[in-house]
Amino acid sequence: DTGVSQDPRHKITKRGQNVTFRCDPISEHNRLYWYRQTLGQGPEFLTYFQNEAQLEKSRLLSDRFSAERPKGSFSTLEIQRTEQGDSAMYLCASSLSSRLGEAFFGQGTRLTVV
Amino acid sequence: AQSVTQPDIHITVSEGASLELRCNYSYGATPYLFWYVQSPGQGLQLLLKYFSGDTLVQGIKGFEAEFKRSQSSFNLRKPSVHWSDAAEYFCAVGPYGGSQGNLIFGKGTKLSVKP
Numbered sequence: 001d002t003g004v005s006q007d008p009r010h011k012i013t014k015r016g017q018n019v020t021f022r023c024d025p026i027s028e029h030n031r032l033y034w035y036r037q038t039l040g041q042g043p044e045f046l047t048y049f050q051n052e053a054q055l056e057k058s059r060l061l062s063d064r065f066s067a068e069r070p071k072g073s074f075s076t077l078e079i080q081r082t083e084q085g086d087s088a089m090y091l092c093a094s095s096l097s098s099r100l101g102e103a104f105f106g107q108g109t110r111l112t113v114v
Numbered sequence: 115a116q117s118v119t120q121p122d123i124h125i126t127v128s129e130g131a132s133l134e135l136r137c138n139y140s141y142g143a144t145p146y147l148f149w150y151v152q153s154p155g156q157g158l159q160l161l162l163k164y165f166s167g168d169t170l171v172q173g174i175k176g177f178e179a180e181f182k183r184s185q186s187s188f189n190l191r192k193p194s195v196h197w198s199d200a201a202e203y204f205c206a207v208g209p210y211g212g213s214q215g216n217l218i219f220g221k222g223t224k225l226s227v228k229p
Contacts, residue, residue: 040221043204
């Protein structure tokens with residue numbers, strides 16, 4: 001297993017467009033998390049799944065954001081009608097529910113909204 | 115509200131010198147505490163964690179951290195820094211409330227290493 005992979009690594013989009021990111025977790029991990037990181041800040045929690053169930057969403061998460069994990073394996077994060085404030089690094093992480101907090105992170109997708 | 119404070123935005127140390135990165139937390143219950151490292155172009159990597167028990171925990175790459183409940187601190191230390199340690203370090207706390215696994219991160223401390 002090569003770890004958590006994210007695709008694409010970089011995305012430039014025009015304001016108002018929709019974008020979708022993909023995350024492939026470590027295969028045996030049943031938990032998957034999405035975080036957002038802006039310059040000079042630590043990662044900020046967005047949402048997480050246990051298997052295919054989305055168990056929590058941050059109150060800060062706009063309705064323009066939606067995430068899915070349809071078969072309990074890979075996940076997608078979609079941002080609709082992107083805004084310049086959405087520009088950030090989007091990080092995916094996975095873990096075993098039996099080992100809380102010991103998350104393995106992907107390299108992230110850097111989104112630039114122009 | 116739960117929070118993590120890393121007071122030092124940027125620290126520079128000489129190679130071979132000792133290192134201490136500070137982390138203070140605010141948390142309503144016994145916290146789970148973590149240190150992650152982020153190298154340029156790399157994902158966050160877990161250095162060490164504290165759940166319970168011995169308050170001095172050992173991690174990878176020669177790092178250790180000490181949990182001090184009275185000071186609400188979880189400082190990261192290394193006795194002798196290597197040039198490859200230059201990176202950004204994040205302290206995190208979790209889980210909290212009814213959730214099970216999401217982390218609250220500090221803003222990070224960037225470490226530079228002088229030759």
